Amino acid sequence: MNFEENIQYVKGIGPKKAQALNKLGIENKYNLLTYYPKRYNNQSDITPISEIEYDETVNVKGYIISIQEKISYKGMKIITVLLSDDTGTLQIIWFNQPFLARSLKKGMNLFVKGKISYAYGGSGQFCIKQIISYFLLDDEQNEQCEFLPIYILPGTIKPKFYRSILTDTLSDLHNIPCALAESIRNEYKLLTKADALRKIHFPKSEEDIEASRKMLIFEELFMIQCGLIHLRKIHTQNKHGIHCLLNSTLVKKLYSALPFKLTADQEKVWSEICNDMQSSTPMQRLLQGDVGSGKTVIAVLALVKAVENGWQSALMVPTEILARQHFRNFCLLLDPLGIKTGLLLGSLSAKEHRDALQQIKTGKWQIIIGTHALIQDKVEFANLGLVITDEQHRFGVAQRAYLEAKAVHIPDVLVMTATPIPRTMTLTVYGDLNVSMIRHLPPGRKNIRTFLRTKSAREKIYQFVLKEIKEGRQAYVVCPLIEISENIKTVSAEEMFEKLNTGIFKNINCALLHGKLSAIEKEQIMQDFFANKIHLLVSTTVIEVGVNVPNASIMVVEGADRFGLAQLHQLRGRIGRGQYKSYCILLSDSKSSKTVERLSLMEKINDGFVLAEEDLRLRGPGQFFGAMQHGLPDLKIANVLSDVNILLDARKAAEKWCANKNPMTEIIRTINIQYKNDFLKITDI
Numbered sequence: 001m002n003f004e005e006n007i008q009y010v011k012g013i014g015p016k017k018a019q020a021l022n023k024l025g026i027e028n029k030y031n032l033l034t035y036y037p038k039r040y041n042n043q044s045d046i047t048p049i050s051e052i053e054y055d056e057t058v059n060v061k062g063y064i065i066s067i068q069e070k071i072s073y074k075g076m077k078i079i080t081v082l083l084s085d086d087t088g089t090l091q092i093i094w095f096n097q098p099f100l101a102r103s104l105k106k107g108m109n110l111f112v113k114g115k116i117s118y119a120y121g122g123s124g125q126f127c128i129k130q131i132i133s134y135f136l137l138d139d140e141q142n143e144q145c146e147f148l149p150i151y152i153l154p155g156t157i158k159p160k161f162y163r164s165i166l167t168d169t170l171s172d173l174h175n176i177p178c179a180l181a182e183s184i185r186n187e188y189k190l191l192t193k194a195d196a197l198r199k200i201h202f203p204k205s206e207e208d209i210e211a212s213r214k215m216l217i218f219e220e221l222f223m224i225q226c227g228l229i230h231l232r233k234i235h236t237q238n239k240h241g242i243h244c245l246l247n248s249t250l251v252k253k254l255y256s257a258l259p260f261k262l263t264a265d266q267e268k269v270w271s272e273i274c275n276d277m278q279s280s281t282p283m284q285r286l287l288q289g290d291v292g293s294g295k296t297v298i299a300v301l302a303l304v305k306a307v308e309n310g311w312q313s314a315l316m317v318p319t320e321i322l323a324r325q326h327f328r329n330f331c332l333l334l335d336p337l338g339i340k341t342g343l344l345l346g347s348l349s350a351k352e353h354r355d356a357l358q359q360i361k362t363g364k365w366q367i368i369i370g371t372h373a374l375i376q377d378k379v380e381f382a383n384l385g386l387v388i389t390d391e392q393h394r395f396g397v398a399q400r401a402y403l404e405a406k407a408v409h410i411p412d413v414l415v416m417t418a419t420p421i422p423r424t425m426t427l428t429v430y431g432d433l434n435v436s437m438i439r440h441l442p443p444g445r446k447n448i449r450t451f452l453r454t455k456s457a458r459e460k461i462y463q464f465v466l467k468e469i470k471e472g473r474q475a476y477v478v479c480p481l482i483e484i485s486e487n488i489k490t491v492s493a494e495e496m497f498e499k500l501n502t503g504i505f506k507n508i509n510c511a512l513l514h515g516k517l518s519a520i521e522k523e524q525i526m527q528d529f530f531a532n533k534i535h536l537l538v539s540t541t542v543i544e545v546g547v548n549v550p551n552a553s554i555m556v557v558e559g560a561d562r563f564g565l566a567q568l569h570q571l572r573g574r575i576g577r578g579q580y581k582s583y584c585i586l587l588s589d590s591k592s593s594k595t596v597e598r599l600s601l602m603e604k605i606n607d608g609f610v611l612a613e614e615d616l617r618l619r620g621p622g623q624f625f626g627a628m629q630h631g632l633p634d635l636k637i638a639n640v641l642s643d644v645n646i647l648l649d650a651r652k653a654a655e656k657w658c659a660n661k662n663p664m665t666e667i668i669r670t671i672n673i674q675y676k677n678d679f680l681k682i683t684d685i
């Protein structure tokens with residue numbers, strides 16, 4: 001069977017349905033097989049209506065006796081159905097789903113699942129048991145299987161049809177790509193891939209579900225681990241590591257020129273990095289530290305250490321604003337030491353770009369700071385010895401590997417991130433790196449006080465901002481959108497800027513910053529903000545990472561419900577970077593109790609790591625990582641929170657497999673068919 005065959009050509013699908021399936025990421029037969037059920041409905045477990053109890057979640061089967069539609073006094077459309085199974089009757093309620101009324105008919109069979117509550121009559125006496133907001137399963141009562149798999153599907157794809165194409169595809173699974181060799185499956189007692197796929201889609205028991213999940217999760221995590229190890233190997237083949245000497249003049253001079261004393265955490269991390277760089281084994285280290293914890297200075301020290309030993313070093317960051325900020329600050333420290341620092345950005349003019357490439361190739365620039373521009377094919381280094389990537393989650397692992405591949409020797413690698421990454425995630429994605437941590441912020445930092453407020457408090461809040469600005473501080477106002485959108489009802493930066501600049505802040509220097517401005521405009525605004533010529537900066541999230549203006553002590557986030565907690569924490573990290581008391585005000589009119597619960601965590605928790613764990617717990621990995629715009633793999637079945645034990649086994653198996661120089665062909669074939677993004681795209685075999 002050709003598992004890469006376009007889904008459109010599978011019997012019964014055609015272009016329209018294919019388009020709908022493509023939106024779910026299903027482009028071929030393999031994708032179809034690895035689009036797993038969201039849950040199962042155990043149809044054997046039906047409770048007779050007469051036996052259902054209050055507060056119980058039950059499956060009920062019955063036929064419709066009556067259908068009623070009415071409008072509530074709040075204008076909500078309510079559909080009430082009375083269902084009977086001959087042992088009793090049950091009331092089922094839908095709110096605001098008018099399309100349902102059309103599909104329901106008297107006498108029709110229904111299979112429903114939901115939590116039982118009681119409906120009361122006007123006088124408060126008990127009336128009838130009811131289910132509100134339950135799952136309705138269309139024609140599935142006719143299906144014979146006990147555990148009915150439920151998939152998230154668009155309206156145009158009926159579940160029954162979907163299951164029928166799955167059944168066809170599952171009928172021939174020989175030659176299905178599988179990353180796990182028989183020896184590994186035997187060692188860890190795992191099903192074959194064919195069995196696992198059959199059982200995950202059509203289980204006959206709880207045990208089938210568990211065993212198939214275990215195999216597929218193991219395979220997924222094993223692949224990622226092998227992919228990481230393999231990527232590193234192909235980029236380091238036939239190369240030697242670099243080896244630095246003990247710190248000497250340049251590093252010592254820089255160290256004593258620093259405007260502050262390193263904290264104990266920074267000292268510890270720095271000595272770990274020195275040890276790595278001084279050893280002939282290439283450094284592979286992840287430096288984690290909360291926003292504003294002082295990672296940059298560690299990066300500068302490492303960059304200079306490489307230069308002192310005769311190597312070029314590169315720092316890759318995710319935004320031009322950040323690259324320019326580092327460049328400005330580094331030059332202040334490094335020019336006096338006679339070190340040549342250069343900047344490589346996508347927005348340079350053709351001539352500037354040509355010159356930059358020349359400086360890099362000839363080795364005149366010793367330290368190069370840049371964005372993705374650094375990994376273009378045209379960039380050639382004279383002798384790259386150290387690669388630092390900042391905010392790694394924005395770069396795929398493959399992108400990091402491309403930069404490393406530009407060195408003739410195996411470069412030392414330091415990855416820095418302020419995005420708190422839960423431990424399981426660190427293992428999944430950075431399985432190949434040693435971890436260093438800066439746990440505490442530099443001394444003298446005051447906790448940022450965070451408040452969640454509704455927009456009715458807006459005026460008072462901006463009065464407070466004005467007062468702070470008049471006392472010499474600077475402020476950010478962050479908005480979710482650049483311009484007003486018809487579809488999304490939230491505040492735009494342009495609109496907010498207009499309002500503030502002509503209203504309460506008309507005598508204050510305000511500026512508007514967003515991604516659509518030219519690089520030069522952005523740079524000018526940031527420089528003016530650094531120089532305290534601009535006092536209020538209305539911005540989109542372009543300032544999210546790394547921007548360091550210690551005098552800015554207040555931030556208002558408009559439409560705060562539009563952001564994830566991790567992102568809000570990053571944003572908030574732009575203030576509280578100096579000695580001033582700092583305030584972050586989150587404005588949201590969201591009525592959703594979940595959103596309010598999520599946002600109020602920001603008021604209570606200042607520690608980015610604790611916050612990230614909470615965010616992950618509240619929103620689940622999909623949304624959490626989605627909001628991070630990461631370069632992470634799109635995990636199909638593994639859960640970074642709950643599958644730690646399988647992860648640890650998979651990691652052990654991958655290390656052993658790769659260390660024994662076992663064949664990688666089948667693993668790579670599976671990786672390449674499974675991951676379409678850049679994360680682990682492996683072309684060299």
Ligand SMILES: Nc1ncnc2c1ncn2[C@@H]1O[C@H](COP(=O)(O)OP(=O)(O)OP(=O)(O)O)[C@@H](O)[C@H]1O
Pocket residue numbers: 260261262263266289290291292293294295296297417418442443545546547548550573577
């Ligand atoms: N040991 C220290 N003592 C006092 N101030 C420090 C110390 N280390 C760093 N700083 C200052 O703290 C601020 C934040 O440091 P830095 O920009 O390195 O943080 P970061 O970890 O890179 O933050 P982010 O992840 O937000 O970019 C800077 O103004 C820096 O000069």
